[in-house]
Amino acid sequence: MVENHDSTTLPPSSPSTLPPVTGAGSTLYLAACSGFINNSAQIDLAIERLSQTGYSVQNIEATQRRFQRFAGTDGQRLNDLHQLLEREKLPEIILAIRGGYGAARLLPNINYRKLCPMLKESGSLLIGYSDFSAIQLALLAQGQVGSFAGPMLGDFGAKPSSSFSMNEFFSVTTTPNRRLFVDVPQQPSRGEGIFWGGNLSVLSSLVGTPYLPAIKGGLLFLEDVGEATYRIERMLLQLHQAGILKQQSAILLGNFNMNGQQDSYDEFYNLDTVINEIRYLTGIPVLTGIPFGHIRDKTTLPLGFPAQYQAGPEGLTLHFEGYPTVNATHLQAEALQM
Numbered sequence: 001m002v003e004n005h006d007s008t009t010l011p012p013s014s015p016s017t018l019p020p021v022t023g024a025g026s027t028l029y030l031a032a033c034s035g036f037i038n039n040s041a042q043i044d045l046a047i048e049r050l051s052q053t054g055y056s057v058q059n060i061e062a063t064q065r066r067f068q069r070f071a072g073t074d075g076q077r078l079n080d081l082h083q084l085l086e087r088e089k090l091p092e093i094i095l096a097i098r099g100g101y102g103a104a105r106l107l108p109n110i111n112y113r114k115l116c117p118m119l120k121e122s123g124s125l126l127i128g129y130s131d132f133s134a135i136q137l138a139l140l141a142q143g144q145v146g147s148f149a150g151p152m153l154g155d156f157g158a159k160p161s162s163s164f165s166m167n168e169f170f171s172v173t174t175t176p177n178r179r180l181f182v183d184v185p186q187q188p189s190r191g192e193g194i195f196w197g198g199n200l201s202v203l204s205s206l207v208g209t210p211y212l213p214a215i216k217g218g219l220l221f222l223e224d225v226g227e228a229t230y231r232i233e234r235m236l237l238q239l240h241q242a243g244i245l246k247q248q249s250a251i252l253l254g255n256f257n258m259n260g261q262q263d264s265y266d267e268f269y270n271l272d273t274v275i276n277e278i279r280y281l282t283g284i285p286v287l288t289g290i291p292f293g294h295i296r297d298k299t300t301l302p303l304g305f306p307a308q309y310q311a312g313p314e315g316l317t318l319h320f321e322g323y324p325t326v327n328a329t330h331l332q333a334e335a336l337q338m
Contacts, residue, residue, distance in 0.1 A: 246282050254293040
């Protein structure tokens, strides 16, 4: 995962000028465990859209923290998780502000013994991707806490917003079972297991640590951004040689957003070449085309929950079940696209 961002200090966000939504909406708590959003207007628009949708947005002050390249010191970012332990009722949604880097620094100090049971009992939806995958994977490894690969605060502040991303987010987080069809021809196969994974760079960095889930027979999902083909192969080989890939029922790949990169030694050595090599080495299905990653139009995927798939020349169908949702009664989905 390759990202480059300049660090600056932002002025405090201005309050929304739109009238508040009335009714008992869901609480949405912001967690800044990695980097910061370097655009105050994007922050304002995201909070405005979420508020108008009917979410009670909490911990907004976390969007203003800056320390080096991080959204605050390690202690401040860790406290975004630990201050949840002091609450009588956890928020319905815990939304990552953005990725970047920094979550791995927090993993040894998270109070998994207290936090994991609280998250499971409350049914809170923990949502994010990119570097936030480290938090999601660690919670799954340490306490079997599921989460969602989905848009972060910055995505909600995109201008214009992605209708596909917003519709997928709202639909998945408010509907107890979902079906995703991917119109990309696949090699015939079918299977089931725990759907898990996240960012390839982050996940591979956790090999050999207690923060990588030990899931057998799973459906392993992977995505990344800006990595050269050989680096993607190297990370996949690490997972293979560590015995992780062969323990899965299937590998499912999202978008790798390689920005047209071409290997300088062999222009025909590309992602398809790597995929074929992994299929050969592991002997398990490698499915492609999942609409998720560091892209504008992304779906929302339950992680750490049961799923089934069927693949063939006509495409790929995924069924998810058993994940928590929020009540949509007092929410206005159309506000996410204002």
